[in-house]
Amino acid sequence: MTQQHKAVVLGANYYIGLSIIRCLGRAGVPVVAVEYQKEGAYALHSKYLSEQLIGPHYKKESSALKDFLIEYARKQDYKPVLYPTADPYVEFIDEYLDELGEYFLIxxxxxxxxxxxxxxxxxxxxxxxxxxxxxxxxxxxxxxxxEVVESDLGYPCLVKPADSTIFVAEFRKKLFKVHDRVELEEALKRSEDAHIEVVVQQLVQGFDDHMYTFDAYLNQESKVTHWMTAQKHRQYPIHFGASVYTKQRYVPELFTIGAPFLEKLGYKGFAEIEFKKDADTGEYYLIEINVRTTNFNQMIADVGLNMPLIAYKELTGQPIGSRIIKEDTGQVFHYMYEDLHASRAYVKAGDLTWGQIIRSYKANKTGAIWSSDDPKPGIRFIGKFVKRIVSKVKKRNA
Structure with missing residues (x-):
């Protein structure tokens, strides 16, 4: 494999960045992680990381970060491949795409x-x-x-943000589910007071296992070359959160809907379309698109589609071929830490039983953070968690 090109990963304080580092590092790619601080950035301790850079904050000093990255890239013999790990990094790259594109492969x-x-x-x-x-x-x-909400949508319905990142940072949830006019007016006022743009949306019927994903790579000609599908089972926060237990499952209908859409848009690179299957009609509704590496990236790699590596190969001039996961492998992504919180909430809400949850643990699982061949990030994460508990106990006893 050609290895002159480095991979620069923006973000190392969450397991998405860690999974990109491992996907590339295990294949022998030299990986560089960029963070604005070392504290809490447990992915910086991965043995698959070649370099770590501490630079300006992506939002507070976005122009300075752009200059910082360009200055780094200028010193390299070959253009590095640039990877965002979260929506704010995607928006940062998009804002400076023309300038960054001169020095990075994107x-x-x-x-x-x-x-x-x-x-x-x-x-x-x-x-x-x-x-x-x-x-x-x-x-x-x-x-x-x-009046229009009550006549056209009815209750319950959803108050959702245009920008999820800002909304989650403010309210610690992805949306408001409202059951009557009072709750709707309260949700609208809270959003307005926080200066967050929102819409009111139809609630598609169905439990969390009615959530599906179409995960695909589109080459530089905007053609789908690699894809698989998955079914979510548990999320956190429950019903409207991020995946904590998702199983790979072959659902060809999602390709029929998702592939032509992405190709007509001229999309390139990895994308994940989230769908919800209406429990009453069986129809699939597009909910959102993740245009960066997804939460269960490592599970996608474990079933045979190393998406970060596929992007690296194509952008550095190597053949990538094509592959589809056309069978149910049974492989599961499991984020144990948040799934414990989610499980308690599901049981309390009467949605699931502890028996159902415990039985699901028998599946062949891909963890979010822990890996026996790269234990330090997991140890650092556990250490951070223990420190938080100790701090809470001390405050309680003070």
């Missing part, structure tokens, strides 16, 4: 496309233009908003 070439797909309003407009089913959505700028 899968996406169209400035603004990533941002349009992250933004729920513009995503749903694009989906409707390409005849992809999305939940009915009502803009909050309408003067007759409450």
């Amino acid at each position: 899968t996406q070439k169209e400035k603004g496309l990533w941002t349009r797909l992250i933004d729920k309003d513009s995503l749903y407009i694009l989906a409707e233009q390409h005849q992809v089913r999305v939940p009915k959505t009502i803009q909050t700028t309408r003067p007759d908003l409450i």
